[in-house]
Amino acid sequence: MKSWKKTLGIAVSAAAVLVAGATFFSVAGTSSGDVLEIRLAHNQAKGSEIAASIAKISEFAAEDPSKKLEVSIYASGVLGTEKEEIEMVKAGVLDMAKVSSNTLGQFKDEYSIFAVPYLFQSQEHYYDACENSEKIKELFQSTAEDGYIAIGYYANGSRNFYLKEDIPCTDPSVLKGKKIRSMPSSTSMDMIELMGGSPVPMAGGETYSALQQGIVDGAENTELVLTVDGHQDLVKAYTYTEHQYSPDIYIISTKTWNRMSEDQRETLVSSIQKANENFKSLYNGMMAEAIVEAESHGVHVYKDIDKTAFIEAVQPVHEAYCAKGDSYKALYDDIQKYAK
Numbered sequence: 001m002k003s004w005k006k007t008l009g010i011a012v013s014a015a016a017v018l019v020a021g022a023t024f025f026s027v028a029g030t031s032s033g034d035v036l037e038i039r040l041a042h043n044q045a046k047g048s049e050i051a052a053s054i055a056k057i058s059e060f061a062a063e064d065p066s067k068k069l070e071v072s073i074y075a076s077g078v079l080g081t082e083k084e085e086i087e088m089v090k091a092g093v094l095d096m097a098k099v100s101s102n103t104l105g106q107f108k109d110e111y112s113i114f115a116v117p118y119l120f121q122s123q124e125h126y127y128d129a130c131e132n133s134e135k136i137k138e139l140f141q142s143t144a145e146d147g148y149i150a151i152g153y154y155a156n157g158s159r160n161f162y163l164k165e166d167i168p169c170t171d172p173s174v175l176k177g178k179k180i181r182s183m184p185s186s187t188s189m190d191m192i193e194l195m196g197g198s199p200v201p202m203a204g205g206e207t208y209s210a211l212q213q214g215i216v217d218g219a220e221n222t223e224l225v226l227t228v229d230g231h232q233d234l235v236k237a238y239t240y241t242e243h244q245y246s247p248d249i250y251i252i253s254t255k256t257w258n259r260m261s262e263d264q265r266e267t268l269v270s271s272i273q274k275a276n277e278n279f280k281s282l283y284n285g286m287m288a289e290a291i292v293e294a295e296s297h298g299v300h301v302y303k304d305i306d307k308t309a310f311i312e313a314v315q316p317v318h319e320a321y322c323a324k325g326d327s328y329k330a331l332y333d334d335i336q337k338y339a340k
Contacts, residue, residue, distance in 0.1 A: 036264060037070045038256065041085050042098040043077040048228050049286055051075045053279040054098060060271035067267040081203070090147035092255035098154055098248050102185045107146070109324070110139055113331055115187035116321050117243040117314040121339045126245040127155065127280070128338040135334035144254050152272035154248035155280050157287060162226060163218035164211065166236035168302035171309040172196030181207045181219035187317060191243070194313045211235065223290035232294040239302040241310060
Protein backbone atom coordinates (compact mmCIF):
# COMPACT_ATOMS: atom_id res chain seq x y z
CA MET A 1 0.00 0.00 0.00
CA LYS A 2 1.17 3.48 -0.71
CA SER A 3 2.42 5.74 2.04
CA TRP A 4 0.31 8.85 2.44
CA LYS A 5 2.16 11.83 3.85
CA LYS A 6 -0.38 14.59 3.94
CA THR A 7 0.81 17.98 5.11
CA LEU A 8 -2.19 20.18 5.42
CA GLY A 9 -0.71 22.58 8.05
CA ILE A 10 -0.13 26.04 6.71
CA ALA A 11 -1.93 25.68 3.46
CA VAL A 12 -5.12 23.84 3.34
CA SER A 13 -3.17 22.73 0.19
CA ALA A 14 -3.56 24.33 -3.22
CA ALA A 15 -6.48 22.08 -4.07
CA ALA A 16 -8.15 22.75 -0.74
CA VAL A 17 -7.72 26.48 -1.12
CA LEU A 18 -9.38 26.32 -4.53
CA VAL A 19 -12.23 24.20 -3.22
CA ALA A 20 -12.65 25.91 0.13
CA GLY A 21 -12.15 29.35 -1.38
CA ALA A 22 -14.16 29.10 -4.57
CA THR A 23 -16.94 27.01 -3.07
CA PHE A 24 -16.81 27.90 0.64
CA PHE A 25 -20.30 29.32 0.52
CA SER A 26 -21.70 26.57 -1.66
CA VAL A 27 -20.38 23.44 0.02
CA ALA A 28 -23.64 22.89 1.85
CA GLY A 29 -26.03 20.47 0.22
CA THR A 30 -28.18 21.71 -2.61
CA SER A 31 -31.32 20.50 -4.29
CA SER A 32 -31.15 19.42 -7.91
CA GLY A 33 -34.80 19.21 -8.86
CA ASP A 34 -36.31 17.34 -5.94
CA VAL A 35 -33.07 15.55 -5.00
CA LEU A 36 -31.22 16.79 -1.91
CA GLU A 37 -27.43 16.58 -2.19
CA ILE A 38 -25.56 16.02 1.06
CA ARG A 39 -21.82 16.75 0.96
CA LEU A 40 -19.70 14.66 3.32
CA ALA A 41 -16.00 15.37 3.94
CA HIS A 42 -13.36 13.21 5.59
CA ASN A 43 -9.57 12.97 5.77
CA GLN A 44 -8.97 9.36 4.77
CA ALA A 45 -6.84 8.84 1.67
CA LYS A 46 -8.94 8.35 -1.44
CA GLY A 47 -8.54 4.77 -2.62
CA SER A 48 -7.80 3.39 0.85
CA GLU A 49 -9.90 0.63 2.44
CA ILE A 50 -11.39 3.10 4.90
CA ALA A 51 -12.34 5.58 2.17
CA ALA A 52 -13.95 2.74 0.23
CA SER A 53 -16.03 1.75 3.25
CA ILE A 54 -17.21 5.34 3.73
CA ALA A 55 -18.13 5.52 0.03
CA LYS A 56 -20.70 2.78 0.71
CA ILE A 57 -22.87 5.47 2.31
CA SER A 58 -23.43 7.00 -1.12
CA GLU A 59 -24.30 3.60 -2.58
CA PHE A 60 -26.80 2.75 0.14
CA ALA A 61 -28.42 6.20 0.04
CA ALA A 62 -28.93 5.85 -3.73
CA GLU A 63 -30.62 2.43 -3.52
CA ASP A 64 -34.11 3.93 -3.20
CA PRO A 65 -34.49 6.88 -5.63
CA SER A 66 -37.85 7.74 -4.08
CA LYS A 67 -36.00 9.09 -1.03
CA LYS A 68 -34.48 11.79 -3.29
CA LEU A 69 -31.19 11.82 -1.42
CA GLU A 70 -27.68 11.99 -2.86
CA VAL A 71 -24.47 11.84 -0.79
CA SER A 72 -21.36 13.33 -2.39
CA ILE A 73 -18.06 12.57 -0.68
CA TYR A 74 -14.94 14.73 -0.43
CA ALA A 75 -12.04 12.48 0.61
CA SER A 76 -8.36 13.05 1.41
CA GLY A 77 -8.93 16.22 3.43
CA VAL A 78 -9.53 18.39 0.36
CA LEU A 79 -11.72 20.71 2.42
CA GLY A 80 -9.18 21.07 5.22
CA THR A 81 -8.21 19.49 8.51
CA GLU A 82 -10.75 17.75 10.71
CA LYS A 83 -10.92 20.83 12.92
CA GLU A 84 -11.67 22.99 9.88
CA GLU A 85 -14.31 20.53 8.70
CA ILE A 86 -16.04 20.70 12.08
CA GLU A 87 -16.04 24.50 11.94
CA MET A 88 -17.59 24.38 8.46
CA VAL A 89 -20.29 21.96 9.59
CA LYS A 90 -21.06 24.17 12.61
CA ALA A 91 -21.36 27.19 10.31
CA GLY A 92 -23.66 25.28 7.96
CA VAL A 93 -21.44 25.67 4.89
CA LEU A 94 -20.60 21.95 4.87
CA ASP A 95 -23.30 19.36 5.44
CA MET A 96 -21.39 16.51 7.05
CA ALA A 97 -17.97 15.31 8.17
CA LYS A 98 -16.50 12.12 9.54
CA VAL A 99 -14.05 13.18 12.24
CA SER A 100 -12.07 11.64 15.05
CA SER A 101 -13.81 11.62 18.43
CA ASN A 102 -10.57 13.05 19.78
CA THR A 103 -10.78 16.07 17.47
CA LEU A 104 -14.44 16.45 18.38
CA GLY A 105 -13.38 16.52 22.03
CA GLN A 106 -11.80 19.93 21.35
CA PHE A 107 -15.32 21.25 20.69
CA LYS A 108 -17.31 19.23 23.24
CA ASP A 109 -15.24 17.97 26.15
CA GLU A 110 -17.46 15.00 26.94
CA TYR A 111 -16.24 13.38 23.69
CA SER A 112 -12.86 12.92 25.38
CA ILE A 113 -14.45 9.83 26.98
CA PHE A 114 -13.37 7.90 23.89
CA ALA A 115 -9.72 8.72 24.56
CA VAL A 116 -9.85 7.12 28.03
CA PRO A 117 -7.54 4.09 27.79
CA TYR A 118 -9.11 0.71 28.47
CA LEU A 119 -12.57 2.28 28.59
CA PHE A 120 -13.70 -0.69 26.50
CA GLN A 121 -12.76 -4.18 27.59
CA SER A 122 -13.17 -5.77 24.18
CA GLN A 123 -14.31 -5.19 20.61
CA GLU A 124 -17.73 -6.56 21.56
CA HIS A 125 -18.02 -4.08 24.44
CA TYR A 126 -17.01 -1.27 22.10
CA TYR A 127 -19.61 -2.07 19.44
CA ASP A 128 -22.38 -2.75 21.95
CA ALA A 129 -21.90 0.49 23.88
CA CYS A 130 -21.52 2.71 20.80
CA GLU A 131 -24.71 1.34 19.30
CA ASN A 132 -26.91 1.06 22.39
CA SER A 133 -25.77 3.41 25.17
CA GLU A 134 -28.49 5.95 25.92
CA LYS A 135 -25.90 8.38 27.28
CA ILE A 136 -23.87 8.21 24.06
CA LYS A 137 -27.07 8.95 22.14
CA GLU A 138 -27.66 11.95 24.41
CA LEU A 139 -24.09 13.13 23.81
CA PHE A 140 -24.64 12.88 20.04
CA GLN A 141 -27.67 15.21 20.31
CA SER A 142 -26.21 17.59 22.90
CA THR A 143 -24.53 19.96 20.46
CA ALA A 144 -27.63 20.98 18.47
CA GLU A 145 -27.40 24.55 19.73
CA ASP A 146 -23.76 24.65 18.56
CA GLY A 147 -24.87 24.01 14.98
CA TYR A 148 -24.35 20.26 14.62
CA ILE A 149 -25.33 16.85 15.93
CA ALA A 150 -23.82 13.37 15.56
CA ILE A 151 -25.83 10.74 13.71
CA GLY A 152 -23.51 7.73 13.73
CA TYR A 153 -20.07 6.34 14.43
CA TYR A 154 -17.36 4.67 12.38
CA ALA A 155 -16.04 1.47 13.95
CA ASN A 156 -12.31 2.09 14.07
CA GLY A 157 -10.31 -0.77 15.54
CA SER A 158 -8.09 -0.95 18.60
CA ARG A 159 -5.04 1.26 18.93
CA ASN A 160 -1.74 -0.47 19.69
CA PHE A 161 1.85 0.63 20.25
CA TYR A 162 4.57 0.32 17.63
CA LEU A 163 8.25 1.12 18.01
CA LYS A 164 11.28 1.67 15.82
CA GLU A 165 13.13 -0.65 18.21
CA ASP A 166 12.27 -4.36 18.07
CA ILE A 167 10.92 -4.82 21.57
CA PRO A 168 7.39 -5.72 22.75
CA CYS A 169 5.47 -3.18 24.84
CA THR A 170 4.67 -5.37 27.81
CA ASP A 171 4.65 -2.83 30.64
CA PRO A 172 5.36 0.88 31.35
CA SER A 173 9.08 0.29 31.84
CA VAL A 174 9.44 -0.51 28.11
CA LEU A 175 8.19 2.95 27.11
CA LYS A 176 10.24 4.82 29.69
CA GLY A 177 12.31 7.50 27.98
CA LYS A 178 10.74 6.88 24.59
CA LYS A 179 9.12 9.70 22.62
CA ILE A 180 5.73 8.54 21.37
CA ARG A 181 3.56 10.36 18.87
CA SER A 182 0.36 11.42 20.60
CA MET A 183 -2.95 12.68 19.33
CA PRO A 184 -3.29 16.39 20.25
CA SER A 185 -5.52 15.54 23.18
CA SER A 186 -4.74 16.05 26.86
CA THR A 187 -6.30 12.67 27.67
CA SER A 188 -4.10 10.88 25.11
CA MET A 189 -1.01 12.70 26.34
CA ASP A 190 -1.78 11.80 29.96
CA MET A 191 -2.30 8.19 28.90
CA ILE A 192 1.12 7.93 27.24
CA GLU A 193 2.82 9.51 30.26
CA LEU A 194 1.12 7.08 32.65
CA MET A 195 2.02 4.18 30.36
CA GLY A 196 5.68 5.18 30.65
CA GLY A 197 6.32 7.20 27.49
CA SER A 198 6.92 10.85 26.63
CA PRO A 199 4.05 12.13 24.45
CA VAL A 200 4.81 14.23 21.36
CA PRO A 201 1.48 15.65 20.12
CA MET A 202 1.05 16.06 16.38
CA ALA A 203 -1.42 15.52 13.55
CA GLY A 204 -1.60 12.00 12.15
CA GLY A 205 -0.21 13.09 8.80
CA GLU A 206 3.01 14.26 10.45
CA THR A 207 3.79 10.88 12.03
CA TYR A 208 5.65 9.37 9.08
CA SER A 209 8.22 12.16 8.85
CA ALA A 210 8.53 12.27 12.66
CA LEU A 211 9.39 8.55 12.72
CA GLN A 212 11.70 8.96 9.73
CA GLN A 213 13.58 11.89 11.27
CA GLY A 214 13.80 10.42 14.76
CA ILE A 215 11.54 13.06 16.30
CA VAL A 216 9.60 10.17 17.86
CA ASP A 217 10.61 6.63 18.77
CA GLY A 218 7.21 5.17 18.10
CA ALA A 219 3.48 5.74 17.85
CA GLU A 220 0.18 4.03 18.59
CA ASN A 221 -2.60 3.33 16.14
CA THR A 222 -4.50 0.63 14.28
CA GLU A 223 -3.06 -1.96 11.93
CA LEU A 224 -4.45 -0.13 8.92
CA VAL A 225 -2.71 3.11 9.83
CA LEU A 226 0.50 1.15 10.29
CA THR A 227 0.36 -0.06 6.69
CA VAL A 228 -1.68 2.54 4.77
CA ASP A 229 0.47 5.38 6.12
CA GLY A 230 3.67 3.46 5.41
CA HIS A 231 4.83 3.27 9.02
CA GLN A 232 5.66 -0.43 8.61
CA ASP A 233 8.78 0.67 6.69
CA LEU A 234 10.04 2.63 9.70
CA VAL A 235 9.21 0.50 12.75
CA LYS A 236 10.23 -2.95 13.94
CA ALA A 237 7.67 -3.95 16.59
CA TYR A 238 3.87 -3.82 16.83
CA THR A 239 2.33 -4.88 20.16
CA TYR A 240 -1.35 -5.57 20.74
CA THR A 241 -1.80 -3.43 23.83
CA GLU A 242 -5.40 -2.69 22.69
CA HIS A 243 -5.45 0.35 24.94
CA GLN A 244 -8.02 2.39 23.04
CA TYR A 245 -11.02 1.89 20.81
CA SER A 246 -11.60 5.43 19.55
CA PRO A 247 -14.50 5.76 17.11
CA ASP A 248 -14.78 8.36 14.42
CA ILE A 249 -18.04 10.27 14.49
CA TYR A 250 -20.35 11.36 11.67
CA ILE A 251 -21.58 14.89 12.34
CA ILE A 252 -24.18 16.85 10.37
CA SER A 253 -25.06 20.53 10.34
CA THR A 254 -28.35 21.25 12.10
CA LYS A 255 -29.19 23.55 9.18
CA THR A 256 -28.99 20.57 6.85
CA TRP A 257 -30.73 18.22 9.28
CA ASN A 258 -33.64 20.61 9.76
CA ARG A 259 -34.36 20.86 6.05
CA MET A 260 -34.38 17.11 5.49
CA SER A 261 -37.61 15.13 5.42
CA GLU A 262 -38.10 12.38 7.97
CA ASP A 263 -37.65 9.80 5.20
CA GLN A 264 -34.37 11.39 4.15
CA ARG A 265 -33.10 11.44 7.74
CA GLU A 266 -33.94 7.78 8.19
CA THR A 267 -32.29 6.91 4.88
CA LEU A 268 -29.10 8.77 5.77
CA VAL A 269 -28.80 7.26 9.25
CA SER A 270 -29.61 3.81 7.88
CA SER A 271 -26.97 4.21 5.15
CA ILE A 272 -24.34 5.07 7.77
CA GLN A 273 -25.34 2.03 9.84
CA LYS A 274 -25.24 -0.28 6.81
CA ALA A 275 -21.81 1.04 5.80
CA ASN A 276 -20.61 0.47 9.35
CA GLU A 277 -21.94 -3.08 9.43
CA ASN A 278 -20.31 -3.73 6.08
CA PHE A 279 -16.98 -2.50 7.43
CA LYS A 280 -17.32 -4.51 10.65
CA SER A 281 -17.94 -7.69 8.65
CA LEU A 282 -14.70 -7.13 6.75
CA TYR A 283 -12.69 -5.62 9.59
CA ASN A 284 -10.95 -8.63 11.13
CA GLY A 285 -9.90 -9.91 7.71
CA MET A 286 -8.56 -6.47 6.76
CA MET A 287 -6.57 -6.25 9.97
CA ALA A 288 -5.13 -9.72 9.41
CA GLU A 289 -4.07 -8.73 5.90
CA ALA A 290 -2.49 -5.53 7.23
CA ILE A 291 -0.46 -7.53 9.76
CA VAL A 292 0.73 -9.96 7.08
CA GLU A 293 1.86 -6.97 5.03
CA ALA A 294 3.60 -5.39 8.04
CA GLU A 295 5.41 -8.65 8.78
CA SER A 296 6.55 -8.82 5.16
CA HIS A 297 8.24 -5.47 5.76
CA GLY A 298 10.12 -6.83 8.76
CA VAL A 299 7.76 -5.79 11.57
CA HIS A 300 7.58 -8.23 14.48
CA VAL A 301 4.05 -8.56 15.88
CA TYR A 302 3.50 -9.33 19.55
CA LYS A 303 0.09 -10.59 20.70
CA ASP A 304 -1.55 -11.92 23.86
CA ILE A 305 0.47 -9.80 26.29
CA ASP A 306 -0.59 -9.35 29.92
CA LYS A 307 -2.10 -5.84 29.96
CA THR A 308 -2.55 -5.67 33.73
CA ALA A 309 0.33 -3.25 34.38
CA PHE A 310 -0.91 -0.85 31.71
CA ILE A 311 -4.54 -1.04 32.92
CA GLU A 312 -3.50 -0.28 36.47
CA ALA A 313 -1.22 2.56 35.36
CA VAL A 314 -3.96 4.48 33.55
CA GLN A 315 -6.65 4.36 36.23
CA PRO A 316 -5.98 8.04 37.11
CA VAL A 317 -7.30 8.94 33.65
CA HIS A 318 -10.57 7.16 34.43
CA GLU A 319 -10.81 8.90 37.79
CA ALA A 320 -10.02 12.32 36.32
CA TYR A 321 -12.69 11.98 33.65
CA CYS A 322 -15.38 10.99 36.13
CA ALA A 323 -14.36 13.81 38.48
CA LYS A 324 -15.21 16.44 35.84
CA GLY A 325 -18.88 16.35 36.76
CA ASP A 326 -22.06 14.32 37.12
CA SER A 327 -22.73 14.19 33.36
CA TYR A 328 -19.23 12.81 32.75
CA LYS A 329 -19.64 10.15 35.44
CA ALA A 330 -23.08 9.18 34.12
CA LEU A 331 -21.71 8.73 30.59
CA TYR A 332 -18.77 6.67 31.87
CA ASP A 333 -21.01 4.44 34.02
CA ASP A 334 -23.51 3.89 31.21
CA ILE A 335 -20.74 2.72 28.88
CA GLN A 336 -19.46 0.31 31.49
CA LYS A 337 -22.90 -1.32 31.73
CA TYR A 338 -22.24 -2.90 28.34
CA ALA A 339 -19.09 -4.74 29.39
CA LYS A 340 -19.61 -8.48 29.44
